[in-house]
Amino acid sequence: MTMQIRLAELEQMRTLLERHSAVAVIGPPGMGGDEMLAALEAEAEGPVIRVPIGQAEDARPYSGLEIIFSALRALEPTSFGSVLLDSRLRQDSGENMAAALTIADEVTSLIAGLVLEHPTLAIVPDADVMDRPSQLVLGHLLRRIAGSRLRFAVSTGELNPSSLLAGMPSIELKRVSERRMADLADRLTGGRTAAGVAATAVRTASGRPAALCGIIERLPRNQLEGDQALDLPLRVEPNAEDMVKTAMNGLSEGAEELLDLMSLAPLSPRPVVLGASQDSWEWFSELESRGVVERDGTFSRCSEELIRAIRYGQSTADARLSGHMLLAQHCEGLYPELHHWHRSFFEATDDTPLTLFDDACHLVQEGMVWAGIEFAERALGLGPDAEGTSTLLNDLAEALLDRGQITFALRYLDHASRSGSVKEMLRARALRIWAEFLTHQSVPLRLRNQWSSSEIAEAPMEVAQLQLVLGLCHALRRETAEAQELLETACSLGAHFDRRSRELSRFLGILLDCGRGLRESAIAAFQRLDATGEVDPISLLLLSRGLMMTEEYDSALATLDCLDDGGGRGEAWDIQSLYVRAEIAIRRGDIGLAIALIDKCASAGDSEQMIRRDRLLLLRCWRLLAQGRASDAEVVESELTAHAMASQNRSLLAELNALQGNYLLRVGLPAEAVRHLHRCEELASNELNPNIIRYEPDLIEALLATGRREHAGMLVQVFHGKVERAPSRWAELALERSRFLLLPAEGRLEAMGRLLGSWRPEDSQFEKGVTLLVMARKLAESGADAAAAERSRLAAGIFREVGSDHLAAAARLESVDAPEQPARSSLLDLLTPDEREVVGLVREGLKNREIAGQIFVSLRTVELRLTSVYRKLDVSSRTELIARLTRGSELPAA
Numbered sequence: 001m002t003m004q005i006r007l008a009e010l011e012q013m014r015t016l017l018e019r020h021s022a023v024a025v026i027g028p029p030g031m032g033g034d035e036m037l038a039a040l041e042a043e044a045e046g047p048v049i050r051v052p053i054g055q056a057e058d059a060r061p062y063s064g065l066e067i068i069f070s071a072l073r074a075l076e077p078t079s080f081g082s083v084l085l086d087s088r089l090r091q092d093s094g095e096n097m098a099a100a101l102t103i104a105d106e107v108t109s110l111i112a113g114l115v116l117e118h119p120t121l122a123i124v125p126d127a128d129v130m131d132r133p134s135q136l137v138l139g140h141l142l143r144r145i146a147g148s149r150l151r152f153a154v155s156t157g158e159l160n161p162s163s164l165l166a167g168m169p170s171i172e173l174k175r176v177s178e179r180r181m182a183d184l185a186d187r188l189t190g191g192r193t194a195a196g197v198a199a200t201a202v203r204t205a206s207g208r209p210a211a212l213c214g215i216i217e218r219l220p221r222n223q224l225e226g227d228q229a230l231d232l233p234l235r236v237e238p239n240a241e242d243m244v245k246t247a248m249n250g251l252s253e254g255a256e257e258l259l260d261l262m263s264l265a266p267l268s269p270r271p272v273v274l275g276a277s278q279d280s281w282e283w284f285s286e287l288e289s290r291g292v293v294e295r296d297g298t299f300s301r302c303s304e305e306l307i308r309a310i311r312y313g314q315s316t317a318d319a320r321l322s323g324h325m326l327l328a329q330h331c332e333g334l335y336p337e338l339h340h341w342h343r344s345f346f347e348a349t350d351d352t353p354l355t356l357f358d359d360a361c362h363l364v365q366e367g368m369v370w371a372g373i374e375f376a377e378r379a380l381g382l383g384p385d386a387e388g389t390s391t392l393l394n395d396l397a398e399a400l401l402d403r404g405q406i407t408f409a410l411r412y413l414d415h416a417s418r419s420g421s422v423k424e425m426l427r428a429r430a431l432r433i434w435a436e437f438l439t440h441q442s443v444p445l446r447l448r449n450q451w452s453s454s455e456i457a458e459a460p461m462e463v464a465q466l467q468l469v470l471g472l473c474h475a476l477r478r479e480t481a482e483a484q485e486l487l488e489t490a491c492s493l494g495a496h497f498d499r500r501s502r503e504l505s506r507f508l509g510i511l512l513d514c515g516r517g518l519r520e521s522a523i524a525a526f527q528r529l530d531a532t533g534e535v536d537p538i539s540l541l542l543l544s545r546g547l548m549m550t551e552e553y554d555s556a557l558a559t560l561d562c563l564d565d566g567g568g569r570g571e572a573w574d575i576q577s578l579y580v581r582a583e584i585a586i587r588r589g590d591i592g593l594a595i596a597l598i599d600k601c602a603s604a605g606d607s608e609q610m611i612r613r614d615r616l617l618l619l620r621c622w623r624l625l626a627q628g629r630a631s632d633a634e635v636v637e638s639e640l641t642a643h644a645m646a647s648q649n650r651s652l653l654a655e656l657n658a659l660q661g662n663y664l665l666r667v668g669l670p671a672e673a674v675r676h677l678h679r680c681e682e683l684a685s686n687e688l689n690p691n692i693i694r695y696e697p698d699l700i701e702a703l704l705a706t707g708r709r710e711h712a713g714m715l716v717q718v719f720h721g722k723v724e725r726a727p728s729r730w731a732e733l734a735l736e737r738s739r740f741l742l743l744p745a746e747g748r749l750e751a752m753g754r755l756l757g758s759w760r761p762e763d764s765q766f767e768k769g770v771t772l773l774v775m776a777r778k779l780a781e782s783g784a785d786a787a788a789a790e791r792s793r794l795a796a797g798i799f800r801e802v803g804s805d806h807l808a809a810a811a812r813l814e815s816v817d818a819p820e821q822p823a824r825s826s827l828l829d830l831l832t833p834d835e836r837e838v839v840g841l842v843r844e845g846l847k848n849r850e851i852a853g854q855i856f857v858s859l860r861t862v863e864l865r866l867t868s869v870y871r872k873l874d875v876s877s878r879t880e881l882i883a884r885l886t887r888g889s890e891l892p893a894a
Contacts (some may be wrong), residue, residue, distance in 0.1 A: 194226025592803020
């Protein structure tokens with residue numbers, strides 16, 4: 001079954017065998033190397049010879065080579081039964097390198113001279129445990145036998161560059177990612193694994209597929225399916241010690257005893273387990289230098305859960321009990337959580353489960369997530385039905401959600417939902433909806449049955465909180481009508497709000513207001529942040545999104561700073577904060593920063609369960625298209641489409657089509673762009689705020705480029721109406737650009753100057769670059785090629801400055817590809833391109849200030865360029881300049 005996770009590596013082994021006649025798979029036990037050799041053996045078409053190398057084959061020189069010869073005698077008894085060669089192997093001490101190499105050359109020639117009827121595979125597992133002379137000969141052979149019909153497949157542990165076996169064709173097996181290991185666990189159990197169980201097994205296996213198989217096989221069914229608490233550390237297979245032998249071999253007796261003591265708990269306070277003993281500190285340094293243990297503040301833990309599980313399983317029950325008693329005594333008064341943990345193994349009471357649950361929640365909030373989970377499993381095992389458990393389980397689930405540990409949050413919500421308390425059942429229901437939204441961005445269908453009249457009567461505050469959470473999920477999917485209805489329903493129970501419900505209802509209302517273009521409530525809430533004290537992270541996130549939508553970008557970033565500085569709010573909030581920062585950079589036109597933030601988002605979201613996968617996929621798609629990597633974006637686009645369809649998220653599909661349409665328009669494919677932008681228009685038909693998805697200007701430009709002027713004109717009117725209802729600075733500039741496109745050629749220059757002259761320093765430079773590029777294309781259509789080329793160059797400079805190298809290259813290409821100008825007069829050849837452009841505008845009758853606005857330079861620059869022209873052409877005024885040019889060759893027709 002582990003082969004399912006090593007299919008790519010297996011294919012590489014086949015290729016190397018075919019090409020070089022030899023391949024080595026490198027990696028410690030448990031990585032799947034043995035299974036890969038078995039797969040090669042099973043699929044071999046010719047004879048297969050397995051060489052039985054044992055752990056003690058380094059007893060004397062060439063003993064390993066003798067075993068290889070013994071196995072190969074089945075092929076050629078005479079050659080590999082040579083009395084002379086056997087005698088030389090027994091007589092050579094292996095210490096003389098020249099003699100060993102002579103033997104290696106002889107063996108290589110012997111193998112090369114074999115005449116075999118069929119390709120034959122020789123499998124040599126654990127080749128690195130052979131004696132050194134045998135390794136030298138084998139390595140020498142495998143580096144040189146390409147083309148032989150006798151092929152060798154070898155497995156070894158980790159090799160360093162100086163190893164005698166190094167340099168042969170090889171594949172190194174790395175530890176498998178948690179996500180792929182989780183997929184393997186799901187396949188191993190046929191999808192029957194309960195939430196959290198697979199994640200625990202994956203963590204224990206520490207990246208080793210074979211270890212995961214052994215752990216899954218030993219899990220009792222009731223634990224596998226979530227009916228019973230997990231016994232941690234999990235049990236591992238008997239030979240699992242071989243998988244960590246590199247780290248464990250040669251440990252001193254004291255280091256082993258210290259490791260056994262540390263294996264009794266998920267965390268070990270160093271002052272407690274080491275004390276003042278110099279020997280203990282030396283043992284700890286020995287373990288730390290080998291990577292067996294690691295520090296976490298004042299605590300330490302086993303660096304690999306597999307090592308801890310192995311040592312724990314090898315300890316006797318009496319040794320564990322005495323260790324717990326010793327550590328409980330030393331932790332008392334200093335480390336209460338660890339005191340409670342160790343004491344639970346020899347003096348548990350009815351209150352112990354509640355104490356451990358409370359400790360678990362505190363540990364998770366402090367960032368020690370796995371320790372908290374182990375405390376919770378211990379508490380479940382001691383008393384899953386203790387009174388008050390459901391409240392603590394909900395607290396723990398909420399803390400885990402903040403930390404992005406959704407799988408385990410769902411595990412404990414399952415237990416909490418079995419409570420007889422209506423209030424706790426409703427709270428668990430609301431937390432589950434939020435957890436599933438963070439993972440899948442799905443919202444249960446029309447939720448009239450999510451609460452009953454009896455529940456409203458018995459637990460009105462919890463019902464209101466449930467309604468607010470549902471409204472929140474709809475609002476984050478931009479389903480404004482549903483969110484507004486749920487907010488109003490919840491507010492009808494406002495008399496029962498606690499502080500958190502009151503705060504959530506207020507900030508949810510602010511987000512909905514901002515979605516309609518109303519920024520006053522968001523600005524007021526931001527100004528009161530310092531005075532209000534502690535604000536829940538969800539409220540800060542909603543406020544930052546609202547401020548972003550109303551273009552209050554600095555305030556939005558300051559709000560995110562409050563969210564990030566909240567002191568351990570958790571990974572889920574950190575990731576969502578990063579998403580909003582990336583979106584702000586995009587809206588501001590800071591393309592370079594946006595790409596860097598999205599790369600960071602992708603790294604942060606590379607976990608077993610992504611937080612807000614919809615935003616991450618959309619941002620990744622934007623980044624690839626912004627970099628001109630459309631073919632790479634296709635995979636992400638398909639994934640995003642499937643995700644949007646599965647979660648029935650129309651708004652997400654609309655945003656994707658807007659991105660695709662924008663990219664196609666910018667690369668000169670307006671007809672294809674229209675198709676995507678029309679699809680966006682259909683999906684976003686209920687979105688009245690043009691500043692949300694921002695597709696209308698692109699659609700207008702694409703329609704005009706395809707000759708649909710009347711349709712574009714109608715859309716400009718619709719766009720104008722939306723801007724009046726939900727004004728924004730971006731929308732105002734985009735509307736003016738759209739109007740400019742509809743103007744006749746004779747009115748464009750003046751409108752162009754007005755539009756660019758209205759640009760403020762705080763406005764998006766990227767949007768200015770887009771506007772210049774649009775103007776350049778229109779000028780080129782009317783034959784003003786020089787002016788068009790200048791606008792393209794200016795646009796390219798802006799794109800390069802904001803980090804959009806792809807658009808900068810496209811704009812430069814347009815400038816270079818502009819039609820060549822007819823030959824100019826010898827007088828004009830004396831001038832630079834910038835000076836010729838000024839002269840051309842002078843001849844059109846423009847004043848210096850008008851020329852400055854036309855070519856986007858200062859008035860002083862125009863005056864300097866004209867002074868230079870006067871000097872070069874020996875004139876002193878505009879009139880003399882025009883007369884001088886008239887006597888010579890005329891400027892080419894525009």
